[in-house]
Amino acid sequence: MTYCLGIKLREGIVALSDTRITSGNETSTIEKYKIYKNERHNLFIMTSGLRSVRDKAITYFSEAMNERFETLDKMYQAVNLFGEQIRRVADEDKESLTKSGLAFNFHAIVGGQLNHDSEHMLFLLYPEGNWVEIGNGSPFTIIGNSGYGKPVLRRTITYESSIRFALKTGFLSFDSTRVSANDVAYPIDVLIYKHNSHDIQVHRFEHRDLQSISRKWGELLTKAVDEVPDEWMDVLLKEK
Numbered sequence: 001m002t003y004c005l006g007i008k009l010r011e012g013i014v015a016l017s018d019t020r021i022t023s024g025n026e027t028s029t030i031e032k033y034k035i036y037k038n039e040r041h042n043l044f045i046m047t048s049g050l051r052s053v054r055d056k057a058i059t060y061f062s063e064a065m066n067e068r069f070e071t072l073d074k075m076y077q078a079v080n081l082f083g084e085q086i087r088r089v090a091d092e093d094k095e096s097l098t099k100s101g102l103a104f105n106f107h108a109i110v111g112g113q114l115n116h117d118s119e120h121m122l123f124l125l126y127p128e129g130n131w132v133e134i135g136n137g138s139p140f141t142i143i144g145n146s147g148y149g150k151p152v153l154r155r156t157i158t159y160e161s162s163i164r165f166a167l168k169t170g171f172l173s174f175d176s177t178r179v180s181a182n183d184v185a186y187p188i189d190v191l192i193y194k195h196n197s198h199d200i201q202v203h204r205f206e207h208r209d210l211q212s213i214s215r216k217w218g219e220l221l222t223k224a225v226d227e228v229p230d231e232w233m234d235v236l237l238k239e240k
Contacts, residue, residue: 001181002020003017003142003145003178004016004033004046004047004142004143005149005153005170006046006122007139007162008134008135009159011195012163012188012194013191013192013193014167014170014191014192015033015109015189015192016170016171016174016190018119018174020183020184021051027057029187032048033046033047033191034058036078036112038077038197039198040115041115041198042114044112046143047107048105049110050104050106052093053089053097054106056092057082057085057086057089057106059215070167074114074117075112075113076121079123079131080207083129083130086106086127086128088123088127089106092160105126107125108125108143109125109191110192111123113198136159137159139158140153143174144235145184148180152172152173169189175210184209185212187204187207188203188205190202
């Protein structure tokens, strides 16, 4: 499984992905993102699903970008181009995967800013190659193992949140997933795109870098639960 998160803010984009790949009893570490950039074009792709589908779609897209990157002016054009590659892989492999009992499982988060975009943009792509834009009202999306990490984001993140706050909350979302699912793990790769910067910053964090933050988060959660009023329980727990 995978955990990939994208958050769109007024200040820019925060994206985070784990790096664990599980194949049978084997686990390995691999980047789950790909960056395409030049002087005025910057975009990234994060993926979840079958690795064979991911690798093939990214290979086809990279070839297409080598030929057409300079002709793309807006993010939606790049997303459409990627969607074409996903459908191409589906045409080639979906039937054989289905016969083998495997679903054509693939989702992607695409973010960035091209030359004629007025601002940075974030998209969620589906296995069919279609997409939705992540808007200001609900400014984040998760692909992969999404259930455990959503509550903290839904309670805290807005379009007006700062990059610093979003990155902190994004890590807590990842950490909530990590402690609940053994197929999501460190290291984590973090991508930051600041508004109109035309530059994507990347940094990898190991478990040792953030274990004290994880421990502190657990302590604060315990304290918060303890401080929640509990008089409403008296009707059930009062001694007879």
